[in-house]
Amino acid sequence: MEIKENKLVGVSYRETPNKGGIIKPVYIIMHYDGATNGTSAIDWMTDAQSKVSAHLHISRDGVITQLAPFNIKCWHAGVSNWAGQKDLNNYSIGIELQNKGQEAYNEKQIDAAIAVCKALCVTYPIREILGHSDVAPGRKEDPGMQFPWGKFKLLTKGTYNGIT
Numbered sequence: 589m590e591i592k593e594n595k596l597v598g599v600s601y602r603e604t605p606n607k608g609g610i611i612k613p614v615y616i617i618m619h620y621d622g623a624t625n626g627t628s629a630i631d632w633m634t635d636a637q638s639k640v641s642a643h644l645h646i647s648r649d650g651v652i653t654q655l656a657p658f659n660i661k662c663w664h665a666g667v668s669n670w671a672g673q674k675d676l677n678n679y680s681i682g683i684e685l686q687n688k689g690q691e692a693y694n695e696k697q698i699d700a701a702i703a704v705c706k707a708l709c710v711t712y713p714i715r716e717i718l719g720h721s722d723v724a725p726g727r728k729e730d731p732g733m734q735f736p737w738g739k740f741k742l743l744t745k746g747t748y749n750g751i752t
Contacts, residue, residue, distance in 0.1 A: 642682035
């Protein structure tokens with residue numbers, strides 16, 4: 589997997605209007621979308637009225653859709669803080685995984701997410717891969733207890749193990 593000009597090469601791109609200024613990402617934040625199908629969350633994140641977005645969506649079939657360049661602020665973390673930094677949207681890449689919250693993540697989807705995270709860690713100075721629940725504790729629970737943190741914690745140089 590390759591990143592050129594802040595976009596994944598060879599994946600579908602559907603621009604979201606829900607984005608802001610330039611960022612220099614140092615975190616990846618994993619989310620689940622709560623959706624029952626691969627398109628409803630993308631439709632929601634590309635609707636200006638929703639005021640939410642993420643950089644990527646990965647369906648249960650492993651289909652990756654990019655919604656904004658990785659150096660542009662997306663609105664995925666909301667009120668958030670981590671390691672003394674607030675408003676993690678200013679420092680992070682958001683990845684939404686199709687999942688209703690209680691279901692196991694499947695191999696196709698996790699393999700796609702690992703490939704994306706590896707490419708991001710090579711291209712950007714990513715310190716940690718976090719869950720939405722880490723940066724918004726008590727408010728958010730995604731990516732949930734089913735998320736396989738052990739497959740992601742070794743992708744960065746950090747030692748974070750994830751709490752969800």
